[in-house]
Amino acid sequence: MRGGRKALLKVIILGDSGVGKTSLMNQYVNNKFSTQYKATIGADFLTKEVLVEERSVTMQIWDTAGQERFQSLGVAFYRGADCCALVYDVNNVKSFENLDSWRDEFLLQANPRDPENFPFVVIGNKVDVEESKRQVTQKRAMAWCQQKGNIPYFETSAKEGINVEQAFFTIAKNSLKQEADVELYSDFPDPIKIDGDTSVAKSAGCEC
């Protein structure tokens, strides 16, 4: 795991149920959007290859799989995250107010080495909904991000595909920075992965 060999980034997406976490992932990775909301079933993680600063990177984006509904995400879900995207619905003030507790929960559970500088990205989703329904102003959201250590902020529409690409590109770029710092600490041999299908493991460990 040395010399920048690890080109697999784990990104987790947190936020209240129904803010569009799964839709954002699907829009970004598959360019697909479903208007029918159903609590997440079947979403595990999606992977996408991205080119960041001339480096090919595999982003592995983890869905909460619905376990966030009753705050029942286990600590294992948070482990080894290279970036955390905090998502709220701009038309739902409660989902914005809960960002604080999602951020705290992440820092508590993921226990990153350098919590002050851990790369978060905040996404205000569903900006396609008519303006009169909007409950959280851009100004308010940006003030919160600034106060939490200048977290990059994006307003997106998973439905229309607005700004989704940009948000995830920033996620990839910032995760890569984080990941470069962490690598220096690893004194131990790579862990063993047990998988029937090895497509993910290959990009994680067998490229050189």
Add this chain to the structure above:
Amino acid sequence: MAAPESFDVAILGTGLTECILAGALARAGKRVLHLDTLDHYGAQLAARHAADFLAAVAALPDSEIGVSSSAPQSASDEQPVLGADGDSEALAAQLAAAPDAAEWVARLCGDAVPESPERLREARFVASLIARARHFNLELVPAVLYSRGPIVDLLVSSRVGPYLEFKLLNDMFFEWDQEMEKVPSGKDDIFVSKTKDLLAKRRLMKFLTMALNYLDNEHAWQEHANRPFCEFLAGQGLDPKMSAVIMHAIALVGDADEAATITTADGLERTHRHLNSLGRYGKRAFLVGMYGTGSELCQAFSRYCAVFGGLYILGFQPDSIESTDEGVCIKGQDQTFVADSLVVGAEHAAKLPVPVKLVETALWRATIISNAPVLGTTELSMAALPPQEGARENGVFAIQLSADTCTCPEGLYTVSIISHSSKSTKQDLKDALISLHAHQARLQSASVWLDAVYQIKHIKPETEDAFMDKRIAVCSSPSGQIVLEDHVAEARRLFERICPGAIFYPEEAQPPEDE
């Protein structure tokens, strides 16, 4: 109160059988509700931070926690102990920086300002553990997996494996005549070792080769199949030491009664299971999970269940569980759930509205946290300490983990000591600690350590049929064995009762594509 939500199966408790079952049911299309009263996964198998671990041990009846150290032989032997060197002012600074450390220092080292360098060092060691508490993942019930065994096979076929990361235990030791020796892991090891004569080596090779393919070599053991394995081993011309290595370190039979009675067929099966696991992921047979074995497995199977639509509620306190004509009705926290079947972990059996028949055993265990390795290597490793005349009647196993598995911060080591026998006493475990620290002292001139000795209850249904009535079943807490493999068979039995004819974890399960 909201209208009741209905499910095919409700499961209360997130132990390993429950989680494997939950994943299988969700995969088979059942609507699964999975609850736990605790706010974390894994029940008894949970991995804990240092302060939580110590608090959990302290809360167990008759448990003991102590801190000790061995003095350096000379000034030049003095080795820096991470966060444990310095004077009493340094200790005061440490305690000021981590207020909850003061409580544990007072509890384990006394209230007085430590006078001697040893006591000071011990106090600083405790303070440093608590200050870094969040960098520990300590298990009350640690376990290992066979590289080729039911759990790893299931991780491969179900695709749950990619959620997890493992490490191989790189060394295996065996205590004999108060020495720690390496258990040979293959032909090379056997012939390199200088302690055995050539004839003995050949006999051992012959036995191991036969045991690896014991089903093809039935002629070699068939007539002994139901007779004691120990007699069969003696008949192979193996000396007492090699027989003991096979029985305890390879077949993992630690219990003296079991060693005397296990049949040749069963003994060979267990020998085979170990030998067959060699070489799959490296030279040795056993895997341990990063961050904890059992708790990570529970979370991985739970996630798999959630991906297939299972609903998870941790920290759910049921007010009542009733069996009605429509199903089992679970009420709590202003919600009502109805399920056709209910499966509960043994620790929740008292909440059931039906009489339950359970068997309870209590096993003594111990954990060492030290600044120095205990088993003669800094690597992840395991040791078998067989019964010893005049000392312990039953064998124990020891697993040494480190920062390599994120069990503790760098520079520290943990050793978990496990007895398979309910006859092992607290004193047996304390004696095992003494012998392990004696081995440690031979390798390390100065060290400081914390020892915790505690007893864990293991509960299982009285009979293999876990159904207490037509809708309600109880599953076992961890068996107390060093391996967790039995949980797969138990989950499969429950699954087959609930979903007759359905496939338990069909191969190459692909999460459904979002259309």
